[in-house]
Amino acid sequence: MRQASVEQALASWVPPEAPAELGTAMRYAVLDGGKRLRPLLVLATSEALDGLEPAALRAACAVELIHAYSLVHDDMPCMDNDVLRRGKPTVHVRFGQAQALLAGDALQALAFELLTPDDGSMPPAMAARLCRLLARAAGAHGMAGGQAIDLASVGLSLDQPALEGMHRLKTGALLQASVMMGAATADADAHQASCLADFGASIGLAFQVVDDILDVTADSQTLGKTAGKDAAADKPTFVSLMGLAAAQAYADEVLDRAHAALDRSGLSQTGYLRGLADWVGRRSH
Amino acid sequence: MRQASVEQALASWVPPEAPAELGTAMRYAVLDGGKRLRPLLVLATSEALDGLEPAALRAACAVELIHAYSLVHDDMPCMDNDVLRRGKPTVHVRFGQAQALLAGDALQALAFELLTPDDGSMPPAMAARLCRLLARAAGAHGMAGGQAIDLASVGLSLDQPALEGMHRLKTGALLQASVMMGAATADADAHQASCLADFGASIGLAFQVVDDILDVTADSQTLGKTAGKDAAADKPTFVSLMGLAAAQAYADEVLDRAHAALDRSGLSQTGYLRGLADWVGRRSH
Numbered sequence: 139m140r141q142a143s144v145e146q147a148l149a150s151w152v153p154p155e156a157p158a159e160l161g162t163a164m165r166y167a168v169l170d171g172g173k174r175l176r177p178l179l180v181l182a183t184s185e186a187l188d189g190l191e192p193a194a195l196r197a198a199c200a201v202e203l204i205h206a207y208s209l210v211h212d213d214m215p216c217m218d219n220d221v222l223r224r225g226k227p228t229v230h231v232r233f234g235q236a237q238a239l240l241a242g243d244a245l246q247a248l249a250f251e252l253l254t255p256d257d258g259s260m261p262p263a264m265a266a267r268l269c270r271l272l273a274r275a276a277g278a279h280g281m282a283g284g285q286a287i288d289l290a291s292v293g294l295s296l297d298q299p300a301l302e303g304m305h306r307l308k309t310g311a312l313l314q315a316s317v318m319m320g321a322a323t324a325d326a327d328a329h330q331a332s333c334l335a336d337f338g339a340s341i342g343l344a345f346q347v348v349d350d351i352l353d354v355t356a357d358s359q360t361l362g363k364t365a366g367k368d369a370a371a372d373k374p375t376f377v378s379l380m381g382l383a384a385a386q387a388y389a390d391e392v393l394d395r396a397h398a399a400l401d402r403s404g405l406s407q408t409g410y411l412r413g414l415a416d417w418v419g420r421r422s423h
Numbered sequence: 424m425r426q427a428s429v430e431q432a433l434a435s436w437v438p439p440e441a442p443a444e445l446g447t448a449m450r451y452a453v454l455d456g457g458k459r460l461r462p463l464l465v466l467a468t469s470e471a472l473d474g475l476e477p478a479a480l481r482a483a484c485a486v487e488l489i490h491a492y493s494l495v496h497d498d499m500p501c502m503d504n505d506v507l508r509r510g511k512p513t514v515h516v517r518f519g520q521a522q523a524l525l526a527g528d529a530l531q532a533l534a535f536e537l538l539t540p541d542d543g544s545m546p547p548a549m550a551a552r553l554c555r556l557l558a559r560a561a562g563a564h565g566m567a568g569g570q571a572i573d574l575a576s577v578g579l580s581l582d583q584p585a586l587e588g589m590h591r592l593k594t595g596a597l598l599q600a601s602v603m604m605g606a607a608t609a610d611a612d613a614h615q616a617s618c619l620a621d622f623g624a625s626i627g628l629a630f631q632v633v634d635d636i637l638d639v640t641a642d643s644q645t646l647g648k649t650a651g652k653d654a655a656a657d658k659p660t661f662v663s664l665m666g667l668a669a670a671q672a673y674a675d676e677v678l679d680r681a682h683a684a685l686d687r688s689g690l691s692q693t694g695y696l697r698g699l700a701d702w703v704g705r706r707s708h
């Protein structure tokens with residue numbers, strides 16, 4: 139039901155009428171695909187804290203738009219040069235590189251527009267805080283910075299702290315921000331916010347460790363994207379660093395940390411959040 | 424002095440320490456170049472309304488970051504494929520396409536981070552309103568949408584309303600937003616805001632008409648970018664549509680509209696704003 143509300147909201151907010159097929163490319167990039175992990179983390183965290191529902195839905199969609207734009211740009215020939223995403227041709231394959239570039243750019247702008255409605259549905263202080271959390275997580279000290287490190291790391295042998303540092307920015311920052319944006323739609327106290335930040339950080343790390351495992355154990359059809367591409371691109375991964383068995387044990391360890399952080403938070407309605415963590419740590423695609 | 428404060432603020436806010444040379448690429452794209460027209464429009468409008476200075480400086484820099492990122496992406500091979508900008512090699516020529524893509528993405532995120540400080544220097548309602556104005560102007564119904572139309576228009580013969588519609592989004596939206604963001608740092612009344620929106624729209628149109636004129640009358644060295652490229656790319660322009668003399672007369676007419684809008688606003692301290700309008704309508708580079 140939460141996922142359906144996200145799909146419906148995205149379908150209503152990503153503009154079909156944007157000019158010159160730009161809206162079509164944006165909708166292609168965002169709709170009818172993806173696990174919606176980040177939106178579900180926003181909504182679950184907001185629910186656990188009894189947060190403001192319309193604000194949480196906007197935050198959920200905003201973070202997904204940032205994620206979607208990053209995939210569009212990441213798939214482009216000058217980056218990962220990938221042709222398959224969520225089982226479909228990537229945006230630049232379907233619409234051309236220029237349109238893919240613009241669609242990604244417009245999706246990022248739309249994320250911040252969603253967070254700042256002028257219909258009174260969100261208190262301005264909450265809107266400003268959500269924008270700040272998202273901008274920090276998306277930018278040079280978050281996702282974009284992590285991607286820059288990733289590009290610069292091809293062919294290098296990173297040690298574990300360096301690998302974790304890269305992923306903390308590249309994928310971790312946005313996953314952690316999802317949790318913190320959920321908390322920002324409610325009145326989390328400092329202790330709860332700190333525990334949720336730890337939870338989000340562990341989810342982010344677990345996600346990447348499992349991603350690296352799946353890159354070598356799953357096939358492209360199951361993943362909906364090209365399998366084995368990290369190894370083919372000579373990118374450092376948790377599997378290449380520690381071996382498959384140790385990486386699997388590490389994923390379990392990080393998942394335990396996420397559980398422990400939730401326990402410490404003292405929040406009672408964390409069942410759904412816990413379930414999301416379990417999915418991240420044990421998923422098969 | 425206003426320009427110096429913008430340069431200084433940009434130099435302090437665009438992060439040199441961003442990882443893997445990303446900060447270097449971002450600073451290369453933003454610092455030590457550009458006419459800073461958009462920041463000056465923000466500051467001049469804010470001053471005319473006795474707005475909040477620290478907020479105006481943040482808004483001025485945020486809109487310049489959006490402008491700078493759009494140039495970085497626009498210059499890439501899949502878009503305009505330009506190698507010269509502000510008299511220097513473009514970002515992708517200097518740092519590679521992947522880094523240029525990421526630097527642009529990170530600059531857009533940084534714009535929204537600048538607008539949402541957590542140091543109490545901006546009232547949250549003002550921050551949220553500034554984010555909304557900037558996001559709308561940058562996105563699918565603003566700059567990015569205009570660029571999509573531009574790409575789709577190569578080789579087509581647009582009539583004047585279609586050409587103006589494209590430019591209203593592609594360059595006009597951000598120039599108009601600069602004026603409206605300046606107004607949002609103050610308590611403009613509805614009449615003033617409406618006159619300033621008209622002023623911003625006229626500035627935006629005048630800017631583009633003059634840009635088209637300069638593309639055929641100036642050389643690359645004066646412009647700091649490749650001259651004659653619109654004609655070479657078979658793009659519709661005001662000059663190709665109406666001829667050079669009529670385009671020059673039209674620029675004067677639009678500049679008169681900008682003056683009239685300022686007069687109607689009833690604001691007294693509009694001398695600097697008027698000067699900016701004159702520069703836009705009569706500039707030689």
